[in-house]
Amino acid sequence: MAYNEFAYFYDELNGAADYDALYLYVKSQLEKNGIQDGIVVDLGCGTGELTLMLTQAGYDMIGVDQSEEMLAVLREKADELEISERLLLLRQDILNLDLYGTIRAAISTFDTYNHIGPRENFEKAIEKAAFFMEKDGVFLFDLNTPYKHREVLADNVFDLEGPDATCRWENHYDEAEQTVDIRIGIHYLDTDERFEEHFKEYTYPLEYVEEVLKRYGFRMETVCDGETFAPLTEESQRYIITAIKEYTQMEKR
Known part of the structure; x- marks a missing residue:
């Protein structure tokens, strides 16, 4: 799903999103797990509001999206903020993620992983993120809930x-x-x-997501409501999940 024409309309329609609260939560989770700098990849970065905030906070950000239009909007924003040289943008499908080395963390917000399916593709996307993740790295992503x-x-x-x-x-x-x-x-x-x-x-129950994460070396550490960042309720519309990489794929072998 590329959001081609939608790219230039995305920010207008997503104006109600509380990016400041999301940024503070993401940054707090990274710092809580010892990641205050280094390479962080934003998978399905879209027009990049969160990507830019984390770049300005001192992280070496990589923005990945398969939509050329979304990345063009993000590049324009980065140019206006004069931070383009600190931001690497890659036009890639995250099912075929190919980075230049290892990363300290990966983030993915606004339901990117709900768009990946069926289940074998969802699992492949988790595996790709795991492959480039350093031990003790953080994988933070959200999902629309079954509710x-x-x-x-x-x-x-x-x-x-x-x-x-x-x-x-x-x-x-x-x-x-x-x-x-x-x-x-x-x-x-x-x-x-x-x-x-x-x-x-695609709908992914939380128990299934935890099982897939475990298969690729992650421990699900924290799950909360992805809109309020408070504990989950039966009517939570979004999960936000923090998982920790317990071992690399090489160590598993």
Whole structure:
């Protein structure tokens, strides 16, 4: 899922996201586990608000996304902040992640891993992150919960408005397949151009996620509500997971 035309509309529609709270939580989790500098990769970085914040905090950031348009927006922002030389951007599918060396941490936010499926692909993406992770490294990522897929996205339609465009977000939840089929229709008001994006989100129960992490050398350390950063409730719409790399793949052999 590349979010091609959606890239230039993404920040307008995601304006309600509390990036400051997310940044403070991510940074606190990194520091809690002894990571105050070094190489951190943002998997599915999108237009890069969090990537830029962590770059400004002194981390050597790598932003990875398969959308050229998303990366172009991020590059423009980095240029405006005059931090482009401290930020490496890679256009890659995280299923085929290929970094230049090891990393101290990986982060992935706003449901990137829900877009990876079916399960064999989700597991491959975890394996790729594990391959480049140093021992005691931190893997911090979020997922939309089964509750959100079943009760919030469900078969609902959301109409969103920005200053330059409107967006219709249509969902179809498939209980049997444990997926949400999503269509995003974008209408640019000044040109009357219309575009459509179509993708799926996959539902992954927390017990399954923990099992996959363990298989690739991670210990699930902390799970909390990914919107409030408080303890989970039955109606939490997003998990945010902190996992620690207990051993490298070489040590496993």
